[in-house]
Amino acid sequence: MGLDIMVGHAKGNVPITVLRIEGDIDAATHKTLQDKAAEQVETGATHILLDLGGVNYMGSAGFRAIHAITNMLNKEAAPGLSKSPYLKLLGPTDAVARVIKTLGFDVYLDIYQDRDEAIASY
């Protein structure tokens, strides 16, 4: 009933840590994601791509985790409403994408369906 997270690395203009998530992100599992991201940031990750292709369900707890990860990476305050250059999302299902929009997270985070395009955007 947990969450599987695979850590990968990709080379864009900067080194990118790719977290491929498999499972449902709810109040029971969101901390697994948050802790895994924190572990990566502590060991030097500065740019993270969250691959949501294996996530069938994400509730508000998942967005709390994403919010926390955004704050971990956005150490310097960017003026005004701007998208994070450090955290991006890949491949959300239609249902997850709808919640992202409803909660207004698409204003802060770039969302890609194509992995190469996502990597090249950093």
Next chain:
Amino acid sequence: MGDEQAFDLSVKANLECLKKVRQYISQTATRLGVNNEALGDLLLVVDEAVTNVVIHGYGDDEGQVEVQMQADGDAVSIQIRDRAETFDNSHVNAPQLDTELKDRPFGGMGIFLIRKMTDEAEFMARPGGGNEIHLLKRDAITR
């Protein structure tokens, strides 16, 4: 309380029950012919409501949460009830969608999503203690 209708699903309220609750919603939705878009919304709102019961309602206490879902014409209605402390959500503010993410407070998203993704959401105190939520999603069943 003796005349209360029995609900289809009664589970121990803890974070591990969330997956079971979503399975019940998915299975019932398939039986009722609920369309995919409505199913996505219903999974979300019921998960959020039950999460609130577990975290804010019972907290460290033990208790049951019960869920019932049925068709109502082309709509779907869902009832969720518990015996947790009465929860007043009138003070829960909607998340500030126009604020820089780092300045946005954590939380408050669950109640916002429940109201946003249903056509009716009624929260009431239950006679004898606890809470009951009635949710209605219109045009959920495509015939």
